[in-house]
Amino acid sequence: MAKVFVLVEHRRGSIREATFECVTLARELQTAAGLEPAAVVIGSGVAPFAETLAAYLPETIVVDDPSLEHFRFETYAAVLRDLIERETPLLVIAPHSAFGMELVPRLSAELARPCATDCVAVGMDGGALAATRSVYNGKIDERLAFAPAGGYFATVRAGSYAPADPAGTGAIRAHACPAPPAAWRTEHRGYRETAAGAVDITQAPLLLAIGRGIKDAENIPKAQALADRLGAVLACSRPVVDKKWLGKERQVGTSGRTVKPKVYLALGISGAFQHIAGIKGPGVFIAVNRDPKAPVFRAADFGVVEDMFKIIDALAEKLGAK
Template structure:
């Protein structure tokens, strides 16, 4: 076996959390393959990103100056050339919107088996065992791939982000971009669902579920979020009802979040919702049902009526 190559991800001038999670996942796999952990960062604020990615057990960082934002045609060319030159055992890509765009294309082009939406992975000899969740995270499966070269796409929020500083070797990669094959141009960026809130970047989230009962009651939870300096988010029923915008939704069909504090108010804890927030550092749950699944993963639980608890919390924090 040989090295692991992880592709960092950035958006609008900032590295995304999944980039640091890639370092942790990549370090585990590199230790098992007996190789080095290589990380590539394409475009953007190269020097700043390089410093930020010098963490954990990274051995080499490859920098590519092409492009400020993600472009499918550029990424498929550059990452493909990197993989051909380094010939890593594992190509590690985020299971993000961008990763789902270029990851399968590269795996197909280089004839590598691809395992997507992976929540855990390990090697036993030359067999990759990858854990995936199916049917809305109701079923957990293990996929075994017997191949000496694979591509793996990891789900965000499943690995801790690497923190310890390291001193990796920095190598500039001079990609040979065929401009005639670049058929798309990035004109700008617009957050899906409207608004300017990115709940995936929030340090504290106050999340509301169907227990709020009526749309006008959401103002109560908003008041708590304001008192905490937190960001308001929601479970799917709230968004489906049109009470909050799609960009506020946490869960399998929404966003994966990993805040320092996640306060779940009136949320039962369906598997689809838990899949999007279980990586939170501290989880606080407020629910009248002591048997609600959310309490199985909560660090702190309050079994009481949210209409009694939330006003008391607002008074305390104000």
């Protein structure tokens, strides 16, 4: 039976949440297409990760070697080339993350196996695999088919699938690390924190998040004042940080922090997936945006189509009246 591989993403001693979202997709494909799911864990001293994954999928393949301590395209690709040639999975899925983006597209080109990146859904379409991608700032969906090849890749947008719960006990199988080439051309030199700062948005129960709609650095104090009155911590989306209006430590999203507040109040945020993917947990999500078609309304629990400044003023007024 054909296989579907889930590439396990882990960093600095823990498995990344996005892996379990891919597990959910793999299980769906097992049901829909009869594919046999397997997790692929690559790294150094990653036996515990394999144990974890075994609780999710029927099979877990481990490639454990000191040379694989830190993720690098070169080392991981060498392992995967070998593994894919031997095991010929029909589909390999990975998170569309800094890990997946670095690893999968190039590997797909080298193996001439088509890859659909940043998919919001992967499924069957008339007996063949098809992927759904969200394009033009989330305003259009595109369905993609793969040109016939021996196998395929897909990277999955964070948040597209709910993280899986453990189910059953799977087998763990080791795969030998292929012999390394004469010389590597890249070298991992370490990690660097970029979001160092006094504010910790990850622990706040109430977050007031602002996005591109804030328009101007001048308006930041207005939002900060409202946050203070609400007892909220001010957070933001990427454009606000790119413009240096707020520090990186306040950024919510895949390239910023992942937050789990009780209430997330998003003002003037359109809802790029990189941002939405950083909002987790069972909290309530309220979005204010003047564009009724903003993708944020697909992620939010409550939506308000209004100019964010009108809402800021109205909230300030209500709070002042108390």
